[in-house]
Amino acid sequence: MVRFISFLVIALVMAVSARAELLYVNSPNDGFLNLRTGPGGGFNVIMRMGHGTSVNTLEIAGNWARVEHQSGAVGWAHRKYMVRPVATPARLFVYSPGDGFLNLRTGPGSGFTIITRMYHGSWVEVLERRGNWVRVFHEYGDEGWAYIKYLRQ
Incomplete structure (x- = not known):
C-alpha cells in the first residue's frame, strides 16, 4: 500500500x-x-x-x-x-486622439490587411494577446487584431 x-x-x-x-x-x-x-x-x-x-x-x-x-x-x-502573457482587462477603449482611429487587422502585425477603422472612444473585448497585439471583438461586430498601445481602460 x-x-x-x-x-x-x-x-x-x-x-x-x-x-x-x-x-x-x-x-x-x-x-x-x-x-x-x-x-x-x-x-x-x-x-x-x-x-x-x-x-x-x-x-x-x-x-x-x-x-x-x-x-x-x-x-x-x-x-x-x-x-508569460500579461493579464489584459476584458474590455478596453480605443485611444487614438491624434488621427481618431485604430486599424483592426487580420493578424497580429502591421503587415496584415486592415479590416476596418475603430474610432476613438469605441470599445473592444479582448480575446487573446500575442506580444503587443491583441485579438479583439469590436463593438460593431468585427473581430481582428489591434496594437495594444492604442487601447486603454
Whole structure:
C-alpha cells in the first residue's frame, strides 16, 4: 500500500511539472528567436520564431525549454527570450486622439490587411494577446487584431 501511494505521489508530481505553459517570444531587437533541435546554441536551427508569437512549453532543461510553436513546429529555445502573457482587462477603449482611429487587422502585425477603422472612444473585448497585439471583438461586430498601445481602460 505504501508503494502504491508513493507511486501515485510521484506520478502526480511528474504530471504537474510536465504541464504546458503558454509563453510568448520576446525578442524585439532582432525580431526572432531560433527554434533548435536540442537544448543549446550549437544545435541546428529548425526555424526562426517571430517576436510576439506563442509557444507552449513541453519540457525544461536548465535555461532551455522544449516548446511547440504556434505553427506546430517543436524544438528547443532559450528561456531568456520567452515571457508569460500579461493579464489584459476584458474590455478596453480605443485611444487614438491624434488621427481618431485604430486599424483592426487580420493578424497580429502591421503587415496584415486592415479590416476596418475603430474610432476613438469605441470599445473592444479582448480575446487573446500575442506580444503587443491583441485579438479583439469590436463593438460593431468585427473581430481582428489591434496594437495594444492604442487601447486603454
